Amino acid sequence: METRRLAVLCSHLRLVDSGPSVSTSTLTKWPRSTCISMVSTSNGVDTSGDKPMLDSKKIDEEKDCIFCRIIRGESPAFKLYEDDMCLCILDLNPLTHGHSLIIPKEHFSSLETTPSSVVGAMCSKVPFISNAIMRATQCDSFNLLVNNGAAAGQVxxxxxxxxxxxxxxDRLWKSESFRRKLLKMDEEVTQLAYIIRKQLRVVDDKSKDGKAE
Known part of the structure; x- marks a missing residue:
């Protein structure tokens, strides 16, 4: 039954050359720690300006990254979609049936270090891929989620x-189950909005300076 469901899901997506076939049983026998192996990397951006050091660090991260190994064809995965910029695979530890991941082919450790062009390429595939997944799994809804940083659950x-x-x-979770409080239009919130807008201007100025160089 699982094989049939995977075939239906893949039929809605562009076929990719996944290399030698890997059976479901082979995948499920992989150690759990291997499937979700953690990469030790900082979520921040190194501002030292030492480009060779940054390149060396990125190479080390790519070597240990399970997603990079999948992209290089060194680790098995159920590939659903692939183009020049990104890859979509089934999550090996799914929260629901059909839980999938869209991954950029170039390694970036966090969302804030990922170029806007790469983020745009990933997001532009969401309507196409999610529509196919929902049809294949007979769902009418989906969550689009990014876990960015260890405190947010990034593994x-x-x-x-x-x-x-x-x-x-489906008893996964409901937004109403989170502890939420109505936003108060007080001085603290006004100050928070001001600080965020100020930081946005700083980031925008740095981006413009980088382009000017």
Whole structure:
């Protein structure tokens, strides 16, 4: 039954050359620690300006990254879609049936270090891929999720988007179950909005300076 469902899902997506076939049983026998192996990397950006050091660090990260190994064809995965910029695979530890990941082919450890062109390429595939996943899994809803940083639940430090198909009463989670408080229009919130806008201007100025160089 699982094989049939995978075939239906892949039939809705562009076929890719996944290399030697890997059976479901082979995948499930992989050690769990291998499937979700962690990459030790900082979520921040090194501002030292030492480009060779940054390049060396990135090479080390790519060597240990499970997603990079999948992209290089060194580790097995159920590939659903592939183009020049990104790859979509089934999550090996899914929250729901059809839980998939969109991954850029170039290694970036966090969303804030990922170029806007790469983020745009990933996001532009979401309507196409999610529509196919929902049809194949007979769902009418999905969550689009990014876990960015360890405190936010990021386990593999290679930028990726989660597409999580949802059904009514699937008991995964409900937004109403989170502890939320109504935003108060007070001085603290006004100050927070001001600080965020100020930081946006700083980031924008740095971006313009970088382009000028």
């Amino acid at each position: 593999i430090f290679h930028t990726h988007l989660h597409i999580i198909p949802r059904k009514a009463r």
